[in-house]
Amino acid sequence: MAYFLRANVTEVAPLTDRMRAIRLTGDHLRGLAWRPGQHVRVNVTPPSQWLRNPGDARRTYSIWDLDPANGVLDLAVLDHGDGPGSVWARTARPGDPVSLSKPEGRLVLRDAGPHIFAGDETAAVPFAAMLRALPDDAEVAGVLEASGPAGEVPLPRKLTWVHDGQLLDAVRDLPATEGTVYIAGEARTCQAIRQHFLRDRRWPRGAIVIKPFWTPGKRGMD
Numbered sequence: 001m002a003y004f005l006r007a008n009v010t011e012v013a014p015l016t017d018r019m020r021a022i023r024l025t026g027d028h029l030r031g032l033a034w035r036p037g038q039h040v041r042v043n044v045t046p047p048s049q050w051l052r053n054p055g056d057a058r059r060t061y062s063i064w065d066l067d068p069a070n071g072v073l074d075l076a077v078l079d080h081g082d083g084p085g086s087v088w089a090r091t092a093r094p095g096d097p098v099s100l101s102k103p104e105g106r107l108v109l110r111d112a113g114p115h116i117f118a119g120d121e122t123a124a125v126p127f128a129a130m131l132r133a134l135p136d137d138a139e140v141a142g143v144l145e146a147s148g149p150a151g152e153v154p155l156p157r158k159l160t161w162v163h164d165g166q167l168l169d170a171v172r173d174l175p176a177t178e179g180t181v182y183i184a185g186e187a188r189t190c191q192a193i194r195q196h197f198l199r200d201r202r203w204p205r206g207a208i209v210i211k212p213f214w215t216p217g218k219r220g221m222d
Helices: 084-091 121-133 167-172 187-200
Strands: 005-014 019-025 039-043 058-067 072-078 097-100 115-120 140-146 160-163 180-186 208-214
Touching (some): 058 121, 072 084, 072 121, 115 121, 121 140, 121 180, 140 167
Parallel strands (some): 115 140, 115 180, 180 208
Antiparallel strands (some): 019 072
């Protein structure tokens, strides 16, 4: 990508036991068009390393919230290892310069409800933005998995939280009424949930919106 937006870290705070809220501000963020659920690509290593280790240069992060009028973009980044993205989020401090892409992505709300959400802690970030965008009378259900109670992300609408190893069983208990299901998080788990809706519930493919975010050991998705 030839052009990056420029911003600065202005606030860093814990959101859960393993997730950090990182606020970026800058004139390049003013007037940005976005849809809740979309992501940005952040350059997490210095430019001097981009050609040497291109696979470590960028990481994709869902937007927690965006205020285009004031040039404020909020991220929430899970610390799940020693990859370059986790290291960047762990060491980010107010005043640090950041370069990033414009918002993009197809994990966005569809018209058909009820709206069902399924995924892990990382999925809670775009889901929070999507839930805030839904009208108050929208029919919503969902289940999210965290490592424990301290990992549960605060959400604007109530979804069910389960803990390690319980997600797939909890997905089977979600409402049976066909609508749109949004699936995000660890890649293999996303595929297992997708197969449940395709094979067991016989939902049409067009009713399933899926976005794998990460998987252990795969460069660029660590």
